[in-house]
Amino acid sequence: MKNILTVDVEDWYHICDIEHILPPSQWDQCESRILVNIEKILSLLGRFRVKATFFVLGYVAQKTPEVLNMIHGEGHEIASHGYGHVQVYKQNPEAFLQDLLRSKALMERMIGQTVIGYRAPEWSICGAPQLTPQFPQILQQAEPVEAEPSSIELRRATRLMRLYPRIKTWPSAKEGKGKRDSYWALDLLAQNGFLYDSSIAPLRFIGIPDAPTTPYTLSTSHGEIREFPPLVMGSPLGNIPIGGGWGLRIFPYRTIRGAIERKNRKGQPALIFCHPTDFDPSPPEMNLPWIKRFVCRGKIKTMEERLARLLSDFEFASISEFMFKESGRDF
Numbered sequence: 001m002k003n004i005l006t007v008d009v010e011d012w013y014h015i016c017d018i019e020h021i022l023p024p025s026q027w028d029q030c031e032s033r034i035l036v037n038i039e040k041i042l043s044l045l046g047r048f049r050v051k052a053t054f055f056v057l058g059y060v061a062q063k064t065p066e067v068l069n070m071i072h073g074e075g076h077e078i079a080s081h082g083y084g085h086v087q088v089y090k091q092n093p094e095a096f097l098q099d100l101l102r103s104k105a106l107m108e109r110m111i112g113q114t115v116i117g118y119r120a121p122e123w124s125i126c127g128a129p130q131l132t133p134q135f136p137q138i139l140q141q142a143e144p145v146e147a148e149p150s151s152i153e154l155r156r157a158t159r160l161m162r163l164y165p166r167i168k169t170w171p172s173a174k175e176g177k178g179k180r181d182s183y184w185a186l187d188l189l190a191q192n193g194f195l196y197d198s199s200i201a202p203l204r205f206i207g208i209p210d211a212p213t214t215p216y217t218l219s220t221s222h223g224e225i226r227e228f229p230p231l232v233m234g235s236p237l238g239n240i241p242i243g244g245g246w247g248l249r250i251f252p253y254r255t256i257r258g259a260i261e262r263k264n265r266k267g268q269p270a271l272i273f274c275h276p277t278d279f280d281p282s283p284p285e286m287n288l289p290w291i292k293r294f295v296c297r298g299k300i301k302t303m304e305e306r307l308a309r310l311l312s313d314f315e316f317a318s319i320s321e322f323m324f325k326e327s328g329r330d331f
């Protein structure tokens with residue numbers, strides 16, 4: 001059973017909601033750490049002969065084209081992470097489209113291939129799906145995630161889940177609070193040639209809490225689009241993010257392994273995601289609020305070893321490879 005491995009290709013300072021600490025106008029002056037960290041990921045994937053999907057930020061592709069060329073040269077899939085790393089719900093449809101097409105055109109020119117996949121910064125396609133009446137039906141079909149964590153893990157998760165809302169309530173995030181409707185973005189993705197998206201997290205604070213936890217198809221006014229959610233673990237508190245970020249770093253390895261095994265037993269793939277910074281033991285210092293520091297940097301030393309264990313215990317593929325196997329169509 002093939003699982004899905006994805007990497008968001010962005011540098012250590014591409015963190016949402018820190019404009020008051022580091023405005024995008026200062027990105028050009030920041031030290032670039034991406035090359036050395038991407039090399040670590042590529043060498044790990046090379047060792048295990050795994051191809052992954054790399055959601056490349058347009059800004060990174062433009063500033064350090066060698067990074068994109070290196071990933072593409074090793075046969076991995078290139079997809080888009082947008083250009084300027086702004087959450088979708090903070091943009092209007094015109095700005096989103098401009099950002100999306102800028103990154104798509106840039107990367108297609110560089111690799112000479114069509115880009116068919118998109119991931120929004122911080123899983124920011126969310127909001128009420130009024131535009132697509134099919135969505136509630138899909139939710140009904142989705143099977144509930146069973147709660148199987150042990151009591152210790154549940155206690156740990158409870159503590160983390162209580163902390164989590166604070167990430168979204170510190171002052172700089174206020175502009176993104178309130179109405180978080182960005183579901184319209186799926187129409188624009190389908191209209192502009194994207195065959196899949198991986199931007200809807202089945203999570204309470206950053207996504208659509210009841211969204212399906214396995215790949216599913218959504219209908220838009222411009223045709224269907226396949227959605228690839230990240231691995232989560234069900235619990236009475238709601239889904240816990242363990243497929244990437246702090247959840248992947250903080251929970252014991254056997255918890256992550258158990259969650260993937262349970263999914264695979266049901267014939268479902270687990271989607272794992274990581275970032276180059278996760279592999280950087282000493283990224284440059286930044287004056288982040290402590291909770292953001294924990295979310296972005298907590299326990300980073302374990303990531304290289306953790307990914308190696310995942311690669312040795314499970315089989316992984318890129319999203320386009322998975323879709324090809326699923327449908328028998330070449331992408």
Ligand SMILES: [Zn+2]
Nearest residue numbers: 008010121122
């Ligand atoms: Zn990102």
